[in-house]
Amino acid sequence: MKNSIKALLFDFDMTLVDSSRGITHCLNLLAAAEGLPSVTREEVLLTIGDPIPLGWEKLWGRFDPRWVDRYRENYRAEEIALIRPFPSTVPVLKALKGAGLRLGVVSNRGNARIAVEGAGLTWAFDFVLGLDEVDRPKPDADPLVKAMGRLGLGPAEVLYVGDTDIDMATALAASVRAVGMTTGNFDEEGLLSAGAWKVLDDLTGLCPLVGVADSSRVRD
Structure with a gap:
């Protein structure tokens, strides 16, 4: 073989x-900005590998495409740096x-x-x-x-x-x-x-x- x-x-x-710590940190920045519950690293690990709509629906029970634009504009660079x-x-x-x-x-x-x-x-x-x-x-x-x-x-x-x-x-x-x-x-x-x-x-x-x-x- x-x-x-x-x-x-x-x-x-x-x-x-x-990437879990950076993703968790930046998702919590998004959550604070959108009035969503904060998430833990353990919860985020359960979603890593999912496409964003599915993963975020798991975390927050719903998905709003507007969140993606806000995340990419404000937090994606910080996530990648981490x-x-x-x-x-x-x-x-x-x-x-x-x-x-x-x-x-x-x-x-x-x-x-x-x-x-x-x-x-x-x-x-x-x-x-x-x-x-x-x-x-x-x-x-x-x-x-x-x-x-x-x-x-x-x-x-x-x-x-x-x-x-x-x-x-x-x-x-x-x-x-x-x-x-x-x-x-x-x-x-x-x-x-x-x-x-x-x-x-x-x-x-x-x-x-x-x-x-x-x-x-x-x-x-």
Whole structure:
């Protein structure tokens, strides 16, 4: 299997980066401005990976498109500035890229490239595919199918790495093996139940999985 994998596709939020604290902070700024109840990080984690209308409806019981405009205008830049890659993200991406593997981001974020740029990670990826570039969001197969089309690769040549049941369902729908990360809101049992092929606690586990030298040897 190791030699058959030619590309790894990644979810972004809570897979490569911790965005939960910035999102929680900025959602609470929006909530204060709109007279909505404040939210906790734990509540926000339950919505990360959802398209905004669905996630915000979960948080507040309704969704108003006007909130999106206000958030983007007033708080989005601050949210992106607070994104922090996980400690192993950069070494692992360097190791994978250095081994000749192709890498991409497949996210339910709109304009996902802006967030990837804000995290300082665009150097690693062949492309970033966000919500605005697909017909149907995850868990539909469409985002992964489009990503594989850009790579010119089939499902057996790709792994999809994500932290939610939505990511696992997306991979299953596209016939791609899913690697679940416990860095978000799901534990090993939850990810396996959702269809994960493998579950990891840290991105460093990807390297031996695809036959790449230990990423701890890679220095910034």
